[in-house]
Amino acid sequence: MSKHAIKGKTVLIAGGAKNLGGLIARDLAAQGARAIAIHYNSAASKAEADATVAAIQAAGAEAVAFQADLTTAGAVEKLFADTISAIGKPDIAINTVGKVLKKPFVEISEAEYDEMTAVNSKSAFFFIKEAGKHLNDNGKVCTLVTSLLGAYTPFYAAYAGTKAPVEHFTRSASKEFGARGISVTAIGPGPMDTPFFYPAEGADAVAYHKTAAALSQFSKTGLTDIEDIVPFIRFLVSDGWWITGQTILINGGYTTK
Structure with missing residues (x-):
């Protein structure tokens, strides 16, 4: 078996209870992961975390869930x-x-700035740090960012601006961890059809986003469907290990860099 295969591997997914994280967890379990730990932020997500744990176990993998606010180094x-x-x-x-x-x-x-920095930048920094300390050799690290890193747009200064540092964290960590065979990548989806997206957008903005990508008409919703992101993450944490230090925008032509 390839040392880069998913089968038999141990996985940790922060934000792994629901939406994209939950689908990644289910997918990697189906690919033969041995055990998966999922993190969720608050008690409001416990039922979804429990459902994801049950789905992982049904696929034949071990599963555990941990609740934590990851905005401190100690929590990570x-x-x-x-x-x-x-x-x-x-x-x-x-x-x-x-x-x-x-x-x-x-x-x-x-x-608001402090909260956005803590959630989007600080937690990512310390997650990558701890991954570098604790991952097995030939491990894989992948962080979710945003396709707005390739956009020229108003109103997202605090969101895209606090995700932007992760691009350099990824480059730097990939150089430092590479001697152990660890690849480090970031993925920037377009606006995704999840409950994470809609509260921040008005009806006009939602309508725009549903037509903004070059391939919007071929999406189920016009937005980025989480099912279309999962295969790229699966690839990057397995056979795609030769890609490292990169931030990849996956969005059907919504933005480019």
């Missing part, structure tokens, strides 16, 4: 420690955590 350290204690050192670490804010630049408060 604990997540990795708990994962290792429960299912062993990860081979694959995927971080889908993020928060959207769509607001005029001059109306963004310091508290």
